[in-house]
Amino acid sequence: MIGGFRVVAEDATTHARAGELVTAHGVVRTPAFMPVGTAGSVKGLAPWELERLAPEMVLANTYHLWLRPGIETVEALGGLHRFMAWRGPILTDSGGFQIFSQASRRTLQEDGVVFRSHLDGTEIALTPEGAVEAQRRLGVDVAMALDVCPALPAEPAELQRAVALTSRWGARCRRALPPGGATLLFGIVQGGLDLELRRQSLAELVPLGFDGYALGGFSVGEPAEAMWATVAEVAPLLPAQRPRYLMGVGTVADIVRAVAAGVDLFDCVIPTRNARNGLLHTTRGPVVLKHARHRREANPPDPQCDCPTCRSCSVGYLRHLYLAKEAAAVVLATVHNLSFYLALMRRLRSAIIAGRFPALCAHLLAETQEGG
Amino acid sequence: MIGGFRVVAEDATTHARAGELVTAHGVVRTPAFMPVGTAGSVKGLAPWELERLAPEMVLANTYHLWLRPGIETVEALGGLHRFMAWRGPILTDSGGFQIFSQASRRTLQEDGVVFRSHLDGTEIALTPEGAVEAQRRLGVDVAMALDVCPALPAEPAELQRAVALTSRWGARCRRALPPGGATLLFGIVQGGLDLELRRQSLAELVPLGFDGYALGGFSVGEPAEAMWATVAEVAPLLPAQRPRYLMGVGTVADIVRAVAAGVDLFDCVIPTRNARNGLLHTTRGPVVLKHARHRREANPPDPQCDCPTCRSCSVGYLRHLYLAKEAAAVVLATVHNLSFYLALMRRLRSAIIAGRFPALCAHLLAETQEGG
Numbered sequence: 001m002i003g004g005f006r007v008v009a010e011d012a013t014t015h016a017r018a019g020e021l022v023t024a025h026g027v028v029r030t031p032a033f034m035p036v037g038t039a040g041s042v043k044g045l046a047p048w049e050l051e052r053l054a055p056e057m058v059l060a061n062t063y064h065l066w067l068r069p070g071i072e073t074v075e076a077l078g079g080l081h082r083f084m085a086w087r088g089p090i091l092t093d094s095g096g097f098q099i100f101s102q103a104s105r106r107t108l109q110e111d112g113v114v115f116r117s118h119l120d121g122t123e124i125a126l127t128p129e130g131a132v133e134a135q136r137r138l139g140v141d142v143a144m145a146l147d148v149c150p151a152l153p154a155e156p157a158e159l160q161r162a163v164a165l166t167s168r169w170g171a172r173c174r175r176a177l178p179p180g181g182a183t184l185l186f187g188i189v190q191g192g193l194d195l196e197l198r199r200q201s202l203a204e205l206v207p208l209g210f211d212g213y214a215l216g217g218f219s220v221g222e223p224a225e226a227m228w229a230t231v232a233e234v235a236p237l238l239p240a241q242r243p244r245y246l247m248g249v250g251t252v253a254d255i256v257r258a259v260a261a262g263v264d265l266f267d268c269v270i271p272t273r274n275a276r277n278g279l280l281h282t283t284r285g286p287v288v289l290k291h292a293r294h295r296r297e298a299n300p301p302d303p304q305c306d307c308p309t310c311r312s313c314s315v316g317y318l319r320h321l322y323l324a325k326e327a328a329a330v331v332l333a334t335v336h337n338l339s340f341y342l343a344l345m346r347r348l349r350s351a352i353i354a355g356r357f358p359a360l361c362a363h364l365l366a367e368t369q370e371g372g
Numbered sequence: 373m374i375g376g377f378r379v380v381a382e383d384a385t386t387h388a389r390a391g392e393l394v395t396a397h398g399v400v401r402t403p404a405f406m407p408v409g410t411a412g413s414v415k416g417l418a419p420w421e422l423e424r425l426a427p428e429m430v431l432a433n434t435y436h437l438w439l440r441p442g443i444e445t446v447e448a449l450g451g452l453h454r455f456m457a458w459r460g461p462i463l464t465d466s467g468g469f470q471i472f473s474q475a476s477r478r479t480l481q482e483d484g485v486v487f488r489s490h491l492d493g494t495e496i497a498l499t500p501e502g503a504v505e506a507q508r509r510l511g512v513d514v515a516m517a518l519d520v521c522p523a524l525p526a527e528p529a530e531l532q533r534a535v536a537l538t539s540r541w542g543a544r545c546r547r548a549l550p551p552g553g554a555t556l557l558f559g560i561v562q563g564g565l566d567l568e569l570r571r572q573s574l575a576e577l578v579p580l581g582f583d584g585y586a587l588g589g590f591s592v593g594e595p596a597e598a599m600w601a602t603v604a605e606v607a608p609l610l611p612a613q614r615p616r617y618l619m620g621v622g623t624v625a626d627i628v629r630a631v632a633a634g635v636d637l638f639d640c641v642i643p644t645r646n647a648r649n650g651l652l653h654t655t656r657g658p659v660v661l662k663h664a665r666h667r668r669e670a671n672p673p674d675p676q677c678d679c680p681t682c683r684s685c686s687v688g689y690l691r692h693l694y695l696a697k698e699a700a701a702v703v704l705a706t707v708h709n710l711s712f713y714l715a716l717m718r719r720l721r722s723a724i725i726a727g728r729f730p731a732l733c734a735h736l737l738a739e740t741q742e743g744g
Contacts, residue, residue: 296448327416
């Protein structure tokens with residue numbers, strides 16, 4: 001049944017678990033990483049390339065699609081799935097993160113937020129009801145409630161206001177999109193690094209009966225260690241029978257630690273953005289294409305990787321394409337980095353199911369420190 | 373045997389022919405269009421995407437690879453085929469065209485040409501022997517002789533000098549790369565729109581015994597009709613038992629007319645450059661993605677095309693990706709435009725073999741006039 005979430009395995013010594021979330025476009029096997037397709041496209045990837053990578057779910061952005069090409073246009077072109085030629089599950093961010101990232105361009109009020117478009121300055125009023133309605137019309141599998149996501153560090157009063165408004169907006173979102181439909185709705189826990197506020201936020205959201213719970217407001221300026229400590233405390237408090245989603249995170253180390261804390265879903269621009277900047281993630285650490293030592297390196301980026309990039313291209317060739325600003329550099333690096341992230345998630349899931357999670361966890365954290 | 377060229381069918385009423393050129397990396401079935409991979413990459417295409425498009429041969433550029441990453445680097449990375457992960461035949465331009473296109477950056481002398489790099493101003497001396505040696509080291513299947521290619525219109529004296537120097541350089545190229553090796557060498561006929569000069573150029577080159585003959589110096593500023601008229605006269609004079617290559621041409625109309633004149637090989641940036649500029653070639657005429665009327669067009673670019681882009685994407689989606697400057701727009705449009713060009717060449721070849729070439733020729737020329 002759509003919205004059903006089943007924990008298929010739990011690690012004995014950590015909070016890590018493997019799960020299955022049923023959506024209208026298929027089952028999402030967790031822990032899972034969602035590639036970011038902000039404007040309806042994972043940057044550089046043809047739809048069939050994304051299909052071959054086979055992520056469990058992809059993320060798109062309501063705010064960006066609202067501005068361009070417009071929700072009506074996506075609807076007219078058959079909804080977001082047909083639009084971007086992706087048959088699997090889609091989750092959309094509500095626009096809440098842009099309240100944070102476009103702070104200079106918006107006015108925050110009780111009713112909602114008014115943006116000036118970063119494209120042409122047009123004013124756009126985003127309310128909780130409007131954000132949810134837009135996501136329903138896009139036809140996504142998982143909609144996110146509209147939240148208020150302060151940058152860190154933030155004053156306690158600002159964090160309190162953000163939590164309170166996120167709760168009121170969360171209630172309005174749930175009313176606008178009641179349970180039982182094809183579009184699931186996740187609530188977003190705020191509260192910064194303040195555990196009491198995080199607990200309060202959670203206590204206000206859970207009675208609203210969301211289909212899943214997200215931890216928002218991380219990776220917004222705080223040290224990684226502070227995030228790890230807070231996620232370790234808060235993630236296990238999220239309802240165990242619902243999927244848990246840590247928004248906008250993160251590095252391999254972030255993900256491994258969060259999975260250990262019981263998080264099921266992730267999204268992050270790191271693999272795709274790093275690809276565009278010529279940084280490849282590999283099991284032997286990062287490969288920075290601009291480094292001169294890679295000029296004549298005939299090996300693939302990661303000898304342990306079986307992605308099409310590693311099967312066909314040397315580091316020297318990728319370096320050449322990157323320096324020559326060839327469009328294929330983005331394609332090839334993105335295919336590899338996403339392959340790396342998706343393989344990581346499959347390894348984590350298999351290890352949880354096989355009872356080998358703590359060992360893998362230790363191995364991966366040691367590896368990332370070395371590769372650093 | 374490498375270098376062997378067999379005419380498998382000839383049209384009864386035109387000079388069109390279907391052929392097979394044997395190279396070290398496979399047989400090139402002609403007439404054929406070579407996608408342009410200037411710097412060792414067809415812009416936007418992963419190697420496996422190019423492999424799926426399956427062009428008969430691809431073109432790369434000696435001048436660009438010489439400057440970056442350098443011939444030695446390509447050699448160290450296993451030669452151009454392994455470098456760019458392309459197993460099929462490769463033809464390289466010699467650098468002669470850059471004598472024309474980078475006129476402000478070079479000094480032309482009897483011995484060769486001195487360039488200042490468009491990347492960093494470094495001086496590079498390109499001689500006939502050096503150009504051929506570079507191509508041999510790249511490991512390409514077909515090397516082009518170094519030629520002098522004047523922009524049109526040009527003074528008769530300049531055209532005469534270009535023809536004479538091209539002949540002397542051609543002789544030096546052939547001496548530097550004698551027949552019988554793995555790398556074939558094509559000579560380049562110059563002479564602008566002057567039929568007498570073209571005949572003279574050809575008469576000087578044929579005794580040198582090239583593996584194929586190219587018509588250079590077209591599509592360099594002259595009206596299309598003037599090119600068509602000259603090619604129609606000159607192409608049939610090229611040795612019938614060797615492949616004939618019209619360099620840097622062209623539009624569908626150019627190609628159809630040149631095939632009728634007996635040309636076997638083509639290369640042109642039109643499909644790939646137009647793709648990057650949001651223009652799609654289709655059987656119903658050009659689709660310009662920036663046009664507002666395509667905003668909600670749910671059809672694929674070309675309903676008659678079975679390329680992956682047309683199988684998965686609407687014009688509305690492609691328009692969105694183009695306007696949002698998404699990297700996938702280049703990938704998708706390039707895949708389509710090259711599919712269109714390669715399908716055109718297959719249709720022309722099949723028609724020649726089946727005795728239907730004049731009918732197809734008339735149909736295509738009418739279509740391109742309508743489509744504009």
